[in-house]
Amino acid sequence: MNDFATRHAIIVGGGASGVLLAYQLLQNPEFGFRVSLIERRLEIGRGLAYHTNNPEHVLNVRAANMSALPDDPEHFWRWLSNRVEGPLCPDPYCFVPRRAYGDYLASLTRPFTSSESGTPRLNIVHGQCVDVVEGAAGTVVTLDDGSSHTGDVVILATGNERPVARFPCDADPWAPPSTSVDRDTTVLILGTGLTMIDYLLSLLRSGHRGQIVAMSRRGLLARTHRRTDPTRIDESDVPFGASASRLLRWLRDRVDAQTAAGGDWRSVIDAIRPHTQRLWHELPLPSRRSFLEHARAWWDIHRHRTAPEVEACLTQVLASGRLSLLAGKVTGIEPNAAGALVRYRRRGQQDTASLQVGLIVDCTGIVKDPRATNNPVIQSLFGQGLARADALQIGIDIAYDCAVINWNGIASRRLFAVGPLTRAAFWEIVAIPDIRTQCAELAQRLAAVCNPIVSPPY
Secondary structure: OOOOOOEEEEEEOOOHHHHHHHHHHHOOHHHOEEEEEEEOOOOOOOOOOOOOOOOOOEOOOOHHHOOOOOOOOOHHHHHHHOOOOOOOOOOOOOOOEHHHHHHHHHHHHHHHHOOOOOOOOEEEEEOOEEEEEEOOOOEEEEEOOOOEEEEOEEEEOOOOOOOOOOOOOEEOOOOOOOOOOOOOOOEEEEOOOHHHHHHHHHHHHOOOOOOEEEEEOOOOOOOEOOOOOOOOOOHHHOOOOOOHHHHHHHHHHHHHHHHHOOOOHHHHHHHHHHHHHHHHHHOOHHHHHHHHHHHHHHHHHHHOOEOHHHHHHHHHHHHHOOEEEEEEEEEEEEEEOOEEEEEEEEOOOOOEEEEEEOEEEEOOOOOOOHHHOOOHHHHHHHHHOOOOEOOOOOOEOEOOOOEEEOOOOOEEEEEEEOHHHHHHHHOOOOOHHHHHHHHHHHHHHHHHHOOOOOOOOO
16 A cells, blocks of 8 residues: 555545545645445445436536636536547537536546555445544544444545435426336426526436426526636726625626626626635625525526536427416425325415325525435434534534534544535535536645544455
8 A cells, every 4th residue: 555545535436526636635746545435326426416318418617617626627618528439519619418427526536546666545335324433543434334434634625415205296307207206197397496497307218298397486496607718807996795686786787787787697607716715705694584485596507507408498499388387385284195285375475275186306405404304424424523514504513624514513633524514614515617626725734634544454
């Protein structure tokens, strides 16, 4: 084994966040890390986002911005262009199938699992992590098969959590539609965001013929990417620490000026990206709450956009009448032999209406309240007091250096988190361009401060 590899990092979660962090810890041998990557799925680098086999499920970010390496922005495009079967799209502004991106992430781990030069520095452990114990001398994680691993630090990279089934005739939004579902039945999709669009594409690909109704509080659809480049916004021009209302006025003024000059609003939204995390960090708590309640949906549809080919499909399905968008709220669900009778109230109205459906798909997104998770390791951390929910209950409480904060407000020195689990601290931390930077910075910090312990071999 490499003489430098004297420190052991355990990463819980082998999706995109876990793979990106593992790569950053291992790519520089002088960091002195070996890594155990714990993943319950058989494939590494997939997670919820990249496990799909549907070729119509494409990235929501163009290939040019999807490098896993913050200091090598063309890394993914080169990998894509050098594939044996040839590139999947003609230029870096294209949107490739998400399955291909999962292949790319998995390829990052292969050099570190090789045993040509001795013991591999990356050990992939397949199983479900159920417990983490933090001590003065190190950390111990336990898997569902009873095995345990000891390390210097544990980093949670569990990604987005699936919502718990809440409705009768409920379907998994991240799984292909069941062949047992009547293709002529009416399907109700709760939510009108990107997850809804994915499931709609899956329904169409499976040959579904019935009516599809997508309902959300505002009935908004994600906007579409165009071939635009970000404008430049200097850090000194950004009103950090301002209230949500003042920040919104500033943003509208920038967009108005851009469009008046013949530009595109997308250039302004994209230009804010380098500043988003600091904006969230310095936004007063009441303004954060107000943003989540009143402005989040509008921000999401402009910030998280769809590929042009997806827009073309949506336009066609809406024009044909097969897809209906409803701005409203479900008020009751009554199961019956044909599925369920759904009662709902349209936005701005007092009267209720009803809809007979054969299938309900909850695409309202990821688990919002971290305490509602079914993930046993997160439940264990809450139970031990090693973690707590943030003030807004949108994630676990995380320090700005990614350390997990325990029930009495103390940041851990051995327990960290990356990726969507840290949304309470960073907000914009669900896309690869944000996560890759977070992982690179955390790897640097861990290399600087982590003290090795004596731990058993793999």
